[in-house]
Amino acid sequence: MAKILVSACLLGEKVRYHGGEATLDHPILERWRQEGLIVPVCPEVEGGLPIPRPPAEMQGGRGNDVLHKVAFVRRRDGVDVTAAFVRGAEAAVALAREHGITVALLKDLSPSCGSTMVYDGGFSGRRISGEGVAAAALRRAGVRVFSEKQIEEADAIVESRGKR
C-alpha cells in the first residue's frame, strides 16, 4: 500500500512553533499507523527552524506566491524566514518523491502545512482561504494534499489506489 505524508505535529510530535503538538486522535490515522503507511514530516524543522520558534505568517500572498518569490514569510518582528520555509517545502517534496507518495495529510492553518486556510499575515488571528508553502510545493509535485479535517477523503484515495 502506498505511504502517506503526515504532518509530524498531527502525530503527537512536539515540533510546533510553541513547542507543542496538535495530536489528531482519529481511527483512520491509527489504522494508517498500524499498517505502517505513515511518513512524518515537519517542513519547518526540515528547513532548519528551531523548536520553539517565533510564529511566522505569509505576507503578500500565499504558498505559491512564496514559491514564485512574490510573497514572503516573516516573523512578527519582521525577520524574513522565507528561505527556511522554501527549504522545508523542498524537503517535503523530496521525501514524497523518495517514498512514491501521492497523498498527504497536513495540519491546516500553518504557513507551511495549511491546505485550505491560513492566517492573513497580520498576526491578528484572521483566517483566509489558501495554502502554505509546503502544501503548495507538494501540490505542484502532484501530491493530493488534505487537511486533518479531510482525513476521510484522504483515506478514500489511499484505499482506492491500494486496491488497483
Ligand code: SF4
Ligand atoms: Fe506541524 Fe507542519 Fe507546523 Fe511542522 S510545519 S509544526 S508539521 S504544521
